[in-house]
Amino acid sequence: MKHKFLFLIGLLVVLGATAMISTAATTSSGVPQTDQSTDRLIHTQATGEVQTAPDRAEILFSVETQNADVKAAQAENAQRMSTCTDALKKAGIPNESLQTTGYSITPIYSDQATSSSMPVVTTANTTIQSYRVTNTLKVKLTDVNRAGEVIDLTTAAGANRVDSLSFSLSDAQTAVYRKQVITEAVNKTRPDAEAAAAALGVSVGQVQDVSIDGLSTPVTYASLAKGIAAAPAATPSTPITPGTITVTAQVSVVYLIA
Numbered sequence: 215m216k217h218k219f220l221f222l223i224g225l226l227v228v229l230g231a232t233a234m235i236s237t238a239a240t241t242s243s244g245v246p247q248t249d250q251s252t253d254r255l256i257h258t259q260a261t262g263e264v265q266t267a268p269d270r271a272e273i274l275f276s277v278e279t280q281n282a283d284v285k286a287a288q289a290e291n292a293q294r295m296s297t298c299t300d301a302l303k304k305a306g307i308p309n310e311s312l313q314t315t316g317y318s319i320t321p322i323y324s325d326q327a328t329s330s331s332m333p334v335v336t337t338a339n340t341t342i343q344s345y346r347v348t349n350t351l352k353v354k355l356t357d358v359n360r361a362g363e364v365i366d367l368t369t370a371a372g373a374n375r376v377d378s379l380s381f382s383l384s385d386a387q388t389a390v391y392r393k394q395v396i397t398e399a400v401n402k403t404r405p406d407a408e409a410a411a412a413a414l415g416v417s418v419g420q421v422q423d424v425s426i427d428g429l430s431t432p433v434t435y436a437s438l439a440k441g442i443a444a445a446p447a448a449t450p451s452t453p454i455t456p457g458t459i460t461v462t463a464q465v466s467v468v469y470l471i472a
Contacts, residue, residue, distance in 0.1 A: 253422070253470060254416075254470070254471035255422060255468050255469065255470060255471065256407045256410050256411060256418065256468070256469045256470075256471060257466065257468050258403040258406045258407050258410075258466070258467050258468070258469065259403070259427075259464065259465070259466050259467075260399045260400070260402035260403045260406065260464070260465060260467075261399055261402075261462055261463070261464045261465075262394070262395035262396060262397065262398030262399030262400075262402070262462065262463045262464075262465075263395060263398070263460060263461070263462045264391055264394055264395055264398075264460070264461050265458045265459070265460050265461075266383070266387070266391060266458060266459060266461065267358075267456060267457075267458055267459070268358055268381035268382055268383055268434070268456050268457075268458075268459050269356070269358065269383060269384050269387055270354070270355065270356065270358065270381065270382045270383060270384050271354075271355040271358040271360075271361045271379065271380065271381050271382075271456065272352055272353065272354050272355070272378075272379070272380045272382070273352070273353045273355070273361060273364055273365060273368075273376065273378070273379050274315065274350060274351075274352050274353075274376070274377040274378045274379075275298075275350070275351060275353070275365075275368050275369075275373045275375060275376045275377060276316075276348050276349060276350040276351070276373065276374070276375040276376075276377060277291050277294045277295045277298065277348070277349050277351075277372055277373050277374065277375075278291075278346065278347070278348045278374055278375055279291040279294065279346070279347050280322065280344050280345065280346045280347070281344055281345060282343065282344045282345075283345075284319060284345040284347075287319075287344070287345045287346070287347040288319070288347050290347075291347040291348075291349050292349075293372075294371070294372030294373070295349045295351065295372070295373075297371045297372050298351070298368050298371040298372055298373050299312060299351070300371075301367050301368070301370075301371040302353065302364070302367065302368065305363070305364075305367055307353060307355075307364070311353060311354040311355070311356075312351060312352070312353060312354075313351070313352045313354070314349065314350065314351055314352075315350050315351065315352045316348065316349070316350035317347075317348070317349050317350070318346075318347070318348045319345055319346070319347050320345065320346045320347075320348070321342045321344075321345055321346075322342065322343050322344045322345065322346055323340050323341065323342055323343060324340060324341045324342075324343050348375075350377065353368075356384075358381060358456045359456075361379060361454040361456070362451045362452040362453060362454040363451055363452075365379075365452045365454070366451055366452050378435060379435070379454070380433050380434065380435045381433065381434045381456045381457070381459065382431070382433045382434075382459070383431055383459060383461070388431050388461070391431070391461040392429060392431075392461070392463065394461075395429070395461055395462060395463040396426060396429075396463045396465060398463075399463050399464060399465040400424070400465055400467060403465065403467040403469075404418070404467075404469075407467070407469045411471065414471075416471045416472065417471070417472040418469050418470075418471070418472060419469060419470035419471060419472035420469070420470050421467060421468070421469055421470075422468045422469065422470050423466075423467070423468040424465065424466070424467050424468075425465065425466045426463060426464070426465050427464040427465065427466055428462075428463065428464045429461075429462070429463045430460075430461065430462045430463070431459065431461050432459060432460065433459075434457060434459060
């Protein structure tokens with residue numbers, strides 16, 4: 215009988231310890247635990263958008279020369295590019311706004327058309343006719359209205375290829391419009407949530423979660439990839455229209471159902 219009593223006492227002690235361990239496991243964080251899966255939610259998405267004029271422009275142009283003597287082709291190229299950069303600096307374009315983005319020397323073979331950029335399979339009868347030297351310079355402008363002027367200036371000074379013209383926003387302007395489009399997108403989500411809640415006969419509670427799914431500040435390009443002959447000084451300035459840039463942001467907001 216005594217042994218049976220001791221066995222029952224031991225069993226009660228084990229069960230009590232197990233219950234204590236279970237309780238400690240559920241409250242060890244000291245914070246009441248809630249089951250998030252029981253929350254009733256309304257998920258919304260919206261896009262904010264604004265159109266604005268670009269305040270930055272980049273022009274990519276090249277000086278391309280060709281000669282049977284590679285040294286002569288290089289010398290002519292260097293002289294013409296120096297004339298271009300000097301003209302830009304005299305026009306008030308700072309040195310830090312100029313950047314060389316490419317320099318190449320390409321042999322032109324006897325069985326390759328002068329204008330062709332296709333690779334040539336050399337044979338015993340293939341000979342080098344000449345060498346093409348290309349020097350490419352990027353010009354960054356903080357005044358987009360000078361794009362046409364700069365194109366005219368460089369082509370008159372010796373550039374014979376304008377490869378691209380692009381417009382964008384400065385970091386400062388991007389930051390301003392980023393806040394604007396995010397605010398607009400967030401403000402659109404509440405009416406959507408309220409409309410859904412009204413249809414369900416419930417009301418909208420607090421915000422549970424917010425995420426910014428994407429921000430777009432595209433660069434617009436005006437392709438000018440063609441050779442351009444130097445224009446007479448009397449030629450009117452090249453007309454360039456910067457247009458507008460669309461800045462967008464998409465947000466997702468999750469509301470609790472009150």
